Each structure stands twice: as structure tokens, then as C-alpha cells.
Amino acid sequence: xxxxxxxxxxxxxxxxxxxxxxxxxxxxxxxxxxxxxxxxxxxxxxxxxxxxxxxxxxxxxxxxxxxxxxxxxxxxxxxxxxxxxxxxxxxxxxxxxxxxxxxxxxxxxxxxxxxxxxxxxxxxxxxxxxxxxxxxxxxxxxxxxxxxxxxxxxxxxxxxxxxxxxxxxxxxxxxxxxxxxxxxxxxxxxxxxxxxxxxxxxxxxxxxxxxxxxxxxxxxxxxxxxxxxxxxxxxxxxxxxxxxxxxxxxxxxxxxxxxxxxxxxxxxxxxxxxxxxxxxxxxxxxxxxxxxxxxxxxxxxxxxxxxxxxxxxxxxxxxxxxxxxxxxxxxxxxxxxxxxxxxxxxxxxxxxxxxxxxxxxxxxxxxxxxxxxxxxxxxxxxxxxxxxxxxxx
Amino acid sequence: xxxxxxxxxxxxxxxxxxxxxxxxxxxxxxxxxxxxxxxxxxxxxxxxxxxxxxxxxxxxxxxxxxxxxxxxxxxxxxxxxxxxxxxxxxxxxxxxxxxxxxxxxxxxxxxxxxxxxxxxxxxxxxxxxxxxxxxxxxxxxxxxxxxxxxxxxxxxxxxxxxxxxxxxxxxxxxxxxxxxxxxxxxxxxxxxxxxxxxxxxxxxxxxxxxxxxxxxxxxxxxxxxxxxxxxxxxxxxxxxxxxxxxxxxxxxxxxxxxxxxxxxxxxxxxxxxxxxxxxxxxxxxxxxxxxxxxxxxxxxxxxxxxxxxxxxxxxxxxxxxxxxxxxxxxxxxxxxxxxxxxxxxxxxxxxxxxxxxxxxxxxxxxxxxxxxxxxxxxxxxxxxxxxxxxxxx
Numbered sequence: 001x002x003x004x005x006x007x008x009x010x011x012x013x014x015x016x017x018x019x020x021x022x023x024x025x026x027x028x029x030x031x032x033x034x035x036x037x038x039x040x041x042x043x044x045x046x047x048x049x050x051x052x053x054x055x056x057x058x059x060x061x062x063x064x065x066x067x068x069x070x071x072x073x074x075x076x077x078x079x080x081x082x083x084x085x086x087x088x089x090x091x092x093x094x095x096x097x098x099x100x101x102x103x104x105x106x107x108x109x110x111x112x113x114x115x116x117x118x119x120x121x122x123x124x125x126x127x128x129x130x131x132x133x134x135x136x137x138x139x140x141x142x143x144x145x146x147x148x149x150x151x152x153x154x155x156x157x158x159x160x161x162x163x164x165x166x167x168x169x170x171x172x173x174x175x176x177x178x179x180x181x182x183x184x185x186x187x188x189x190x191x192x193x194x195x196x197x198x199x200x201x202x203x204x205x206x207x208x209x210x211x212x213x214x215x216x217x218x219x220x221x222x223x224x225x226x227x228x229x230x231x232x233x234x235x236x237x238x239x240x241x242x243x244x245x246x247x248x249x250x251x252x253x254x255x256x257x258x259x260x261x262x263x264x265x266x267x268x269x270x271x272x273x274x275x276x277x278x279x280x281x282x283x284x285x286x287x288x289x290x291x292x293x294x295x296x297x298x299x300x301x302x303x304x305x306x307x308x309x310x311x312x313x314x315x316x317x318x319x320x321x322x323x324x325x326x327x328x329x330x331x332x333x334x335x336x337x338x339x340x341x342x343x344x345x346x347x348x349x350x351x352x353x354x355x356x357x358x359x360x361x362x363x364x365x366x367x368x369x370x371x372x373x374x375x376x377x378x379x380x381x382x383x384x385x386x387x388x389x390x391x392x393x
Numbered sequence: 394x395x396x397x398x399x400x401x402x403x404x405x406x407x408x409x410x411x412x413x414x415x416x417x418x419x420x421x422x423x424x425x426x427x428x429x430x431x432x433x434x435x436x437x438x439x440x441x442x443x444x445x446x447x448x449x450x451x452x453x454x455x456x457x458x459x460x461x462x463x464x465x466x467x468x469x470x471x472x473x474x475x476x477x478x479x480x481x482x483x484x485x486x487x488x489x490x491x492x493x494x495x496x497x498x499x500x501x502x503x504x505x506x507x508x509x510x511x512x513x514x515x516x517x518x519x520x521x522x523x524x525x526x527x528x529x530x531x532x533x534x535x536x537x538x539x540x541x542x543x544x545x546x547x548x549x550x551x552x553x554x555x556x557x558x559x560x561x562x563x564x565x566x567x568x569x570x571x572x573x574x575x576x577x578x579x580x581x582x583x584x585x586x587x588x589x590x591x592x593x594x595x596x597x598x599x600x601x602x603x604x605x606x607x608x609x610x611x612x613x614x615x616x617x618x619x620x621x622x623x624x625x626x627x628x629x630x631x632x633x634x635x636x637x638x639x640x641x642x643x644x645x646x647x648x649x650x651x652x653x654x655x656x657x658x659x660x661x662x663x664x665x666x667x668x669x670x671x672x673x674x675x676x677x678x679x680x681x682x683x684x685x686x687x688x689x690x691x692x693x694x695x696x697x698x699x700x701x702x703x704x705x706x707x708x709x710x711x712x713x714x715x716x717x718x719x720x721x722x723x724x725x726x727x728x729x730x731x732x733x734x735x736x737x738x739x740x741x742x743x744x745x746x747x748x749x750x751x752x753x754x755x756x757x758x759x760x761x762x763x764x765x766x767x768x769x770x771x772x773x774x775x776x777x778x779x780x781x782x783x784x785x786x
Contacts, residue, residue: 317610319609320608320609320611320612320613323609324608324609389649390645391744
């Protein structure tokens with residue numbers, strides 16, 4: 001049995017997405033900027049994709065800017081806006097549990113003279129509204145908060161946070177890294193007070209190397225890539241037409257029968273957590289504690305990510321042992337796990353030091369089944385005692 | 394200036410008496426092998442104690458030199474200008490043009506060294522030296538003759554063609570691979586063992602290798618790293634047969650049955666035994682390790698003697714008297730360093746004790762190994778039976 005539980009790293013591209021891309025690649029290879037018919041046909045593909053994505057977010061088509069993925073979207077939003085609004089102030093705010101695409105970009109901006117405040121999170125990985133309020137300053141120009149954390153699945157109250165920022169100063173730009181949440185929540189930037197939103201295609205069963213940045217038309221943003229002036233000059237470079245079309249198709253598909261799919265994911269997640277917690281020395285991270293039923297508390301986090309700390313076993317060893325049984329998971333966050341550094345996110349939510357290197361992430365997709373999760377629990381029940389017998393002294 | 398040929402210099406094999414032709418033939422074969430991967434047509438020929446590489450048509454000079462620098466047995470590579478014999482006046486012009494191109498500053502001391510291999514050439518060597526030297530002095534007033542210690546030793550060889558050369562690019566030295574039998578290298582992912590393999594290979598020894606992996610404690614990437622390292626050595630040593638042994642069961646069994654501080658030393662004894670068995674099956678005449686006295690607990694004099702005790706084949710340890718920095722320097726030269734320092738766990742470190750024995754006593758070790766009697770033979774056989782062979786070019 002092969003069980004792919006690393007969907008926060010990347011997802012299997014949908015069959016019809018792959019087919020559609022192959023077709024466009026074969027037939028519709030014109031440059032969307034070319035004046036002839038071939039170019040026009042490619043441009044229509046782009047326009048169609050823009051319509052779909054703008055429709056899902058209820059924003060204007062021209063507010064969708066195609067990029068090479070989540071990392072580029074974050075870079076463009078942060079660098080582009082920081083530079084364009086430098087005269088209004090040089091203070092930026094983000095959280096301690098952002099993806100490196102945001103944290104490293106912030107670090108770069110610090111070298112350009114900006115000052116960055118990194119907000120603490122609580123034990124569930126959530127930013128409290130007053131934490132943000134206390135950090136806001138007259139010269140704050142931008143706040144960047146991820147919607148769903150990629151390592152632990154914690155969920156931020158975006159509407160409250162953006163409202164707090166805008167109440168302090170309506171000119172503050174609010175950026176959301178939605179790479180892990182687009183396709184898991186219905187997101188409406190205009191209603192939620194979001195000015196900039198980063199999305200990646202390969203997390204929603206689309207192709208790798210593609211994504212988009214939603215940027216409100218009123219946002220002043222400098223380009224980061226210069227060249228032929230495509231996409232209104234915001235992002236030069238010939239658009240990756242097949243991949244963009246594939247991304248739009250994947251988004252459409254993922255939002256079909258959406259509420260039922262999400263409800264099913266939450267049921268799977270609740271059942272999986274119950275089983276995990278029955279295993280010896282296993283603790284699930286970032287699920288709020290309280291009197292409410294688990295099924296209610298689970299909904300305060302994302303439907304597809306389960307972070308578990310397994311006492312006495314190194315995450316990488318468990319990962320490879322599960323791999324031998326056909327189960328694919330991540331240790332910490334896949335993007336960060338080829339360098340053996342301890343997870344900043346896990347430290348920020350106060351995971352004990354001894355468990356930092358013993359934490360693995362299971363991440364589901366709409367295609368994950370109950371059978372797969374049962375099989376995974378079975379495998380863990382067998383592996384954990386066996387692996388605990390042999391440890392470094 | 395177009396160099397159409399290379400004169401290959403070799404020193405050590407020139408002294409091998411009656412076996413000399415064997416070494417020369419091997420060197421010619423290795424040179425042909427190395428040049429197969431380079432674009433261009435190369436004719437490698439041996440006559441009258443010289444090896445020449447003649448090129449036909451276009452070829453990449455830098456790539457060719459790089460390839461030749463990896464052939465053990467070559468002490469020097471001379472790029473040669475090849476001209477046709479169209480009378481002495483023409484030869485004079487060619488020599489002048491050579492100086493103009495190769496030494497544009499033309500202010501060095503020099504000596505002409507003519508060799509008349511084709512004895513029907515109308516002038517004798519001494520005469521050629523004198524006439525060509527005179528022509529150079531006439532043309533370049535700042536050059537001076539120095540017959541004892543010239544800055545430029547300009548050789549002019551009269552053969553079927555005429556060869557003019559003066560520059561020598563150092564080769565790797567050593568002896569052609571395959572002229573000294575075959576040995577089995579214990580290859581880990583570290584810095585030392587690839588260097589040890591390189592050094593023994595340099596003495597003309599063909600190399601096979603054995604790698605011990607321990608899934609799930611070591612990853613597929615750790616194995617790939619070792620394959621990559623073998624590939625880097627193969628650039629010099631030729632094709633390497635890499636035997637991959639699954640060592641997990643033996644390691645866990647030792648962990649269970651023997652004192653923990655002796656785990657590493659007992660483990661190494663079994664690695665040597667397995668390596669020796671494969672070595673004997675594949676007609677290797679010795680084992681090679683990257684050990685260096687005192688570098689780690691398992692490489693003290695006491696530990697080495699305990700490890701060595703299981704072997705009947707000679708164990709070659711070319712790094713035995715080297716400091717770490719000296720080893721690093723060579724690994725940088727042969728381009729294995731960057732790969733070696735990739736942070737993947739190898740099977741020697743996974744269960745290592747905080748304080749492993751540094752002065753193991755053979756009698757005690759042997760007594761503790763008796764705890765393994767029940768299953769070790771079976772596990773040993775299984776490890777050898779399930780070995781995987783990877784052919785690294």
C-alpha cells in the first residue's frame with residue numbers, strides 16, 4: 001500500500017490538469033504577447049485562468065499577477081511594497097512562524113534599512129490580536145501573516161488581525177501567505193481586509209513552478225523582475241501558459257463540492273488524532289485544549305495538517321521506517337528539513353527541546369482515505385516500540 | 394595557437410625493466426578510455442618510448458587536458474604544435490611563430506633541444522640546435538641562450554611530422570590503473586575513505602568498494618551520496634563496482650547483545666569481515682580503509698589492532714600518518730570534499746556511545762562477541778546474500 005501523507009510539501013497533480021497542460025503545450029504554444037492568432041489564443045488561456053481565480057476570490061481580474069509560485073509571490077509582495085512605500089515608513093511586522101519565503105525576505109529587507117518586528121505566537125501557534133496591536137507603529141507600512149502554518153497547521157484569525165491593523169492606520173498593507181490555505185478555505189480578500197495574498201499551484205494538485213499574487217489595484221508595488229513589461233509591468237517574463245491554465249483548472253476542481261470535502265477532512269483528522277494520542281509517548285501539536293469535543297477544537301486548526309511529537313525516536317528515522325511501509329511523511333517542514341536545523345515554528349509554540357528533533361508532519365489531501373490513515377496508525381503501533389528499543393545513549 | 398598533439402610524459406613506468414611494455418600498453422589504454430568522453434577524434438600511439446596523442450579536426454583543449462590530468466601514470470602533458478616537414482627554412486619560421494605565440498614577451502633564457510627520430514632528415518641534432526637557436530636570437534633580441542638552466546626548453550622532434558613543444562602541464566603521477574591488481578575499499582560518506590581509495594588507485598590498483606547502509610536509520614540520500622563519491626573516484630580509478638550491504642540487522646543485534654561502549658569496535662570488526670569475504674569472492678588482493686591513527690576512538694592503535702585481527706588479507710591504510718587538514722586538502726583537490734560534508738547520517742554514527750572504548754582489549758571483545766553466537770552467522774550470510782551491486786562509471 002502506498003500512502004502519500006506529505007501533501008503540504010506538494011500534491012499529486014489532478015489527472016485532467018495534467019491532460020489539459022499537455023494539450024496546451026502541444027497545440028497552444030504561442031507567446032501570449034505575440035500579435036498574431038497563435039498569441040491571441042494563448043492570451044485567451046491566460047484570461048480564462050484569471051477569470052476563474054479572480055472569481056474564486058471575488059476580486060478583479062487585473063489584480064491577479066501570475067508568478068513562479070509561493071516564494072516569488074511572497075518576495076514580490078514584501079520587497080515590492082516595502083520599496084514602493086518607503087516614504088511612508090520603514091517598519092514591517094510579521095510572525096515568528098512564517099515560512100522561510102517570508103522570514104528570509106524580511107531578513108533581506110533588514111539589510112536594506114527596514115525594521116522588522118517578529119510577533120510571538122501562543123502555544124497553539126496563533127497570533128493574539130493584542131500582540132499585533134502592541135507592535136503597530138506610526139511608521140508601520142506592512143503586516144504579513146500566514147493564514148495556515150505549513151508545519152503545524154495552526155490557523156490565524158486573519159479578519160481580526162487585519163481589522164486591528166486597519167483600525168490603527170488604514171494605509172497599512174496587509175499581506176497573507178495563503179500557500180497552505182488556498183483550497184482549504186474560501187478566502188475573500190476584499191471582505192477580509194487583505195491587500196496582498198500569495199498562492200502556489202502545486203499545493204492544490206496543480207503544477208510546480210506556478211502561483212499567483214493577488215494585489216489590490218490600489219496597492220503601490222514596485223516590480224522585482226524587470227523586462228518585457230508583461231502583466232502590466234508588475235511581473236516581466238513570458239507567462240507559463242500551460243501551468244497557469246493547469247493551476248486555474250485545479251483551483252476550480254478543488255472548490256467543487258467544497259464544504260463536504262472539508263467536512264470529510266476534519267472527520268479524518270479528528271479520528272487520526274484520537275488514534276495517535278492512544279499511542280505511547282505521542283503528542284499532537286497545536287490543537288487547542290479545552291472542554292469542547294476534539295471534533296470542535298480541531299476546527300480551530302487547518303483540516304489537512306497533523307503535527308505529532310514522538311518521544312524517544314528521531315523524526316528522520318521514523319520517517320524512513322514509515323517509508324519502508326510505503327508511507328510518506330515529513331520531518332518538520334519539508335522545505336526546511338534538508339538542513340538539519342531545529343524548527344523555529346516548533347520552538348515558537350514551546351515544543352520541548354527533546355521533542356524538537358522527534359516531530360513529524362502528516363498532511364492530507366482531498367484524496368486521502370480512512371483506510372490509508374488506519375494503515376498508518378497500524379504501522380506506527382508496530383514501529384514505535386521496535387524503534388524505541390534502539391536509541392543513542 | 395592550435396595545439397594538434399600532446400606528448401605524454403611518464404616517469405616511474407619507464408624503470409620497470411622487461412615489464413615496461415605492459416605498463417605502457419596499460420597507460421595507452423587508460424588514455425584512450427579517458428578521452429572517449431571528450432568530444433573530438435584522438436589517436437593515441439606509442440613509439441620509440443614516447444606516447445603521443447594526436448588530434449584530428451576540432452576538439453576542446455581544456456576538456457582534453459582535464460581528462461588527461463585524471464589518468465594515473467602520466468607525469469606531464471606537453472601541448473605540441475605539429476607541422477609538416479617542408480624544408481628547414483619553413484621549420485625556422487614555424488619555430489619563430491611558436492615563440493611569438495607562446496612567449497609573446499620573448500625575454501626569457503632558452504635552449505633548443507632537437508631530436509632527430511627520423512634519421513634521414515638532412516641535418517643532425519647538434520646542427521639543428523645551433524641553427525634554430527641562432528634564428529631565435531636573430532629574431533628576438535631580448536632572448537638569451539642558457540644551456541644549463543634555461544627558462545624555456547624548446548624541444549623540436551623530427552618524426553613523420555615535426556613536433557614543437559616547451560610547456561609541461563603536470564599530470565597526476567602514479568601508475569596506470571590495472572597494473573597492480575585490485576583491492577576492496579571500505580567507502581563511507583566521510584572525507585577520508587574517498588581519499589584513501591584515490592591514493593591506492595594512484596598506485597595502479599583497480600578499486601572495488603563496499604558501503605554499509607542501515608535503513609531506516611540512514612537514508613536513501615546518504616546512499617546516493619556514497620554513489621556520487623564513488624563516481625568522483627571513478628574519474629581517476631575507472632569503473633567501480635560498489636557493493637551495498639544492508640547492515641541494520643547486524644548492527645541492532647550487536648546493540649542488543651554487547652556492551653554499548655564496544656558497539657562501534659565490534660561493528661567495525663564485522664564490517665571488515667564482510668568486506669573481506671566480498672573481496673575474496675571478487676579476487677581483490679587487499680582491503681583499503683581511510684583510517685588515520687588517533688582520529689576517533691575506533692582508530693587508536695589499540696582499536697586498529699583489534700579491528701585488524703579479523704582480517705587475513707592485508708589492509709591498506711594510506712592515510713594512517715596524515716592529519717585531518719592534509720586529508721581535507723587532497724579531498725578538495727579531487728573534488729570529493731563538498732560531497733563528503735553533506736549532512737547525512739552514516740551507519741557509524743547512529744548508535745555511537747557517548748564514551749566509546751578507546752583502548753579495547755581483544756580478549757574482552759572476543760568474549761563479548763560470544764553473545765552473538767546464536768544468530769550472527771545467519772545475519773552475516775543474509776547481509777552478503779542481499780547485497781546490492783551498483784556499477785559506477
